Amino acid sequence: MAPTDRIRDHPGQGAPTVAAQRTRRRLRADQARQLADLLRHQLLTGGFPAGTLPHESTLATDYRASRNTVRQALDLLRAEGLVQRLPGVGTVVVAQKYPHGLDRLMGLAETLREHGDVTNEVRTMGPAPAPAPVAERLHVPPGADVLYIERLRRLNGLPLSLDLTYIPLDIGAALLGADLENTDVFRLLEATTGRRLGHAEITLEAVNADAHSATVLEAPRGAAVLMLERLTHLADGRPVDLEFIRFRGDRITMSGLLHRSL
C-alpha cells in the first residue's frame, strides 16, 4: 500500500539492528493506521453490505499489505468498537454511527429521520436565573429567568447525546407544557413562536467524557465525545437557544460540504 512497504521488503543484510527493528515497527504501525482508515470509511458507509469483512488474506492481497499489518489494522478497528471478531465467522461490523447533517441547521430527530425514532428523557426542566455569560449571549438581563432544559436523547432506545439548553423565558414558557419527550426543541420553537429559525453559530470539539457524563451516556469513562456548542437565532436575528451537546463519539458522525469560495 504505502511506499514504505517497499522498505520492509528489503530488510538488509545480517541481523537487524535495534534502530532497524524500531523503524520497522513504526512503519508497520503507520501502515496499519493507513489501512484502518480505509476500512473504517468503508464500514461506516455500508461498504461491507453483508456485515462481514473479507478474510485477512484477501485484505492483505487487496491492500498489498502484510498479514501482520492487516491484523494490526483490525485490532485498531476493534479497539474503537467498530468491529468484532467472531470465531468461525470472521470479523464482523458492529459499529452503528449515524450521520448528523452539517450543511443545514437541523434538530436531531429531523437529521436522523431515516434512521429511527429519537426520544428524549427530560432530566431537568424549569426556569432558572441566567448566569452572566448565558444572559449576554441570549440578550436578556443578567439574572433574568431563562428556561433550562437537560435531556438525554436516544435513537431507537440507545443513548446518543446529552443536551443542556437555555431559552429566554418569554419564548421558552410555551415549551413547559409541550411534548419534549418526542419533539425537537427546534420544531417546538418554530411551532410556538410561529417564526422560522435563521442561523446558528456552532463550535465542535472532541473531548474525553468525564465520569458523570459517561455514566449518563452509558459510555466508558474517558470515551471520546463530540461536543457541540450551538447558539441558534430566529430568522430576525434574535438569539433564542443556547445549547451544549455531548454526542457519543461512537454513535455520531457529522457530514457536510465545504466550498473554497464563499
Place this chain on the structure above:
Amino acid sequence: MAPTDRIRDHPGQGAPTVAAQRTRRRLRADQARQLADLLRHQLLTGGFPAGTLPHESTLATDYRASRNTVRQALDLLRAEGLVQRLPGVGTVVVAQKYPHGLDRLMGLAETLREHGDVTNEVRTMGPAPAPAPVAERLHVPPGADVLYIERLRRLNGLPLSLDLTYIPLDIGAALLGADLENTDVFRLLEATTGRRLGHAEITLEAVNADAHSATVLEAPRGAAVLMLERLTHLADGRPVDLEFIRFRGDRITMSGLLHRSL
C-alpha cells in the same frame, strides 16, 4: 443556577435516605457539568483576559452555585487539561485551542494564519498503488499509482494533527519537489495546477487515539481526537485530494455558521 439547585436547598426532615443522597450527588454532578460548560466557553474565547479564573467564592456567587459545585466544575476543566491550579495564584487557563474554520474549505496554515506558523514534518511521501476504495474516490484505475503523503503538522512547534493524504499522480507528481514542510497541500495544488479548488465532502468524528497515533501526536493514549475525512475536488468537480486527519482534541475547535434554509 439550575432549577434543581432549589431542591438542594430543601433537604427535608431528618437523616437523608440513601436514595436522597444519591439524588443529591447526581444533582451536584449535573450542576458541575452545567457550570463547567459555561466556564469552558469563556476560557476558550478569551473571556478571562488575565488568564486567571475568579476565586471560587466569586464564581459561586456569580453562578448561584455552591462552593462544592464550583470545585467540582473546576475539577472537570482540570481533567480536560483546560485549567491548572497554582498554589497562591488560583485557577489559571492553560488551554490553547485554535479555531479551525468550518465555513470555507481552507488549509491548516490558511485557517490558523493569525495564530502562528504551521510547519509540517513529512513522515512518508511517494507514489504507491491506490487501494480500491482510494482509486474509486479519486476516479483513478484501481492499482494506479497515487501520491501518498503522511505529515505531522505543528503550530508554533506543538503537534496539532497527523494527516494521511492521497493525490492522483498526474497532479501529485508536481508536489514531489515542493516545499511541503512550510506549505499547505491546498495551496500547492492550486499553484501547480493553476486551477482553483472547488468543494470538499467532509466527515467529522470524535475517536479515542490509538497508542501509536497518540505517540506521534505526543498526546496521552486514549486522548480524544477530532478525526476529519475530507475529499477535495477541483472547481471543475474532479476529486484530487483524499485526506484522513487526526486533530488533537485539546488543541483544535471547529467553528462555523449553519443556516436553517439552504
